[in-house]
Amino acid sequence: xxxKASDVKKLRDETGAPMMKAKKALTEASxxxxxxxxxxxxxxxxxxxxxxxxxxxxxxxxxxxxSNQKIAVLVELNCETDFVARNESFQELGKNIAMQxxxxxxxxxxxxxxxxxxLEKEEEIYREQLKKEKKPADIIDKIIKGKLEKFKQETSxxxxxxxxxxxxxxxxxxxxxxxxxxxxxxxxxFVRYQI
Numbered sequence: 001x002x003x004k005a006s007d008v009k010k011l012r013d014e015t016g017a018p019m020m021k022a023k024k025a026l027t028e029a030s031x032x033x034x035x036x037x038x039x040x041x042x043x044x045x046x047x048x049x050x051x052x053x054x055x056x057x058x059x060x061x062x063x064x065x066x067s068n069q070k071i072a073v074l075v076e077l078n079c080e081t082d083f084v085a086r087n088e089s090f091q092e093l094g095k096n097i098a099m100q101x102x103x104x105x106x107x108x109x110x111x112x113x114x115x116x117x118x119l120e121k122e123e124e125i126y127r128e129q130l131k132k133e134k135k136p137a138d139i140i141d142k143i144i145k146g147k148l149e150k151f152k153q154e155t156s157x158x159x160x161x162x163x164x165x166x167x168x169x170x171x172x173x174x175x176x177x178x179x180x181x182x183x184x185x186x187x188x189x190f191v192r193y194q195i
Contacts, residue, residue, distance in 0.1 A: 003023055003026045007026055007031065011025065011026060011033060011037075011040075014033075017179070017180070024039075040179075041172070041175070043179065058078065059188070060076075060091060061076055061077075062074070062075050062094025070194060071192070072102075073099075073192045075097050075101060075189075076188030076189050076190065077093065078185065078187075078188050079185050080183040081183065084181050084183050089180065090181060093174070093177050097170065098190075099164075100162065100170055101190050101192050104157075104160050106156055107156070108155065108156050109158055109187050110157075110159075112152075114151075114155055119151070119152070122147075122148060122151050123148060126143070126144045158171040158187070159171060174187065
């Protein structure tokens, strides 16, 4: 199957992928745009993995103040060069992440960053709730393990569904940006204020 230049352009416009990667993705997907986007996301994840070991010492402090003036967020978004830090796409990523934090109120960046004392407290609550169900101890332990994992996913920024597109997680947003900008991008600290 031959891939038309107009199809490659359309895919590039939708994803921001380089021309040759867009063409390769369309070829692998036999011209199917949705499959080609999946191929590009896999390529992006590979690029992000390669870039993750590089130092991200430049960046920006992105901010967002909600329209009601009662919620404000500051988030540290790091990259490798000041050139990328000034890039409009990078700054838009910072704004989107700040909006996400304002809307969803995560407690940490990664699921593994959830405080152990918070997890212990949640486990106690789940155990109390499940005592009434009279299930075997091993089943209760499995249920609690699943609930704790879900809790970690919901309270960590990187694993939350993006508020503007619930098919993507924040982790996907960052991976896409790494793929597009060809630099390691890391979310540092964030602060959310609310009155």
